[in-house]
Amino acid sequence: MHDTKVSIEKTEILSDNWYTLKKITFNIQKKDGTFQQQSREAYDRGNGAVILLYNKDSRTVILTRQFRLPTYINGNTSGMMIEACAGLLDNDHPEECIKRETEEETGYKISHVEKIFEAYMSPGSVTEILHFFIAEYSKEMKTGEGGGLDNEGENIEVLELGFENALEMISSGEIKDAKTIMLLQHMRMKSIL
Template structure:
């Protein structure tokens, strides 16, 4: 027997994304077996990027309404975030270039993948691919703001890197992917 055996898979929702309830048998380290049930939300994999300008010491972030944060106490539902999106069957590099153009209005040159991470592995299948890329004012090809037909209403924020770090410390920036990318930039001296 494999260490994990799926005993039952039940579809709970196929509305926005897919939610299943799994019942499985798992062999413990001591050889005993245990049956457990978990709900698993599959929304696909995604990509995110920190745009930075070394010369000006600035970063480009976005601000948009996130309903789940609103119902969990974020009074206006707005989050400051790094640009991101779902892969939608694209390669991560192609996805993030598309998302940057749609959300921020910038066209980026070379993007560098820095790591990937499971963002909420206790219940969500998503792997997020993390990128960084330099931008310049000359790379601005549109207004950004997202796609209206997808319900996006995104503010594009260009701010000093040190201000972004201060907003992490103050709690103004509370999005995990954004905090991870800003800390990556700080640890690796991208804007020093």
């Protein structure tokens, strides 16, 4: 493998409403050494973090259910998605972000998290890198109801599911969220639950 040479020629901001959508014109070196000019759009929504809470004794996981408009306009008739707890970094360190999001969304206050990997979730169009975490939880860590923040328009239902049940929900199509599938499969692959 060789390092591809790229030079950015022009960047235009197409939208700066919620996040930033840019059109980027660039030259990229092909395998034969020649350069080709291309244009692509890239959506910058910032980076994020996601976590799967698990309990070894009860063999359960904590997931959330909430409305996701993009899925609703692309075939998800209810718009509801079952997901692992996640959020944007908002200039925080990933560990601090995911601890805050966990308490806001699920009501569990966790102190120790384990980072397992990072991934680009949609590298063809979105700049986001997602930091993946897992953490053990117990009933004693439940300090609130969760549900998210009203001022962010969040209306999140907290679900405690058996691990095997959650895996079956991937096959049945009840869980279609990529980050959640990746975390559940990681847990199975590493025989953590």
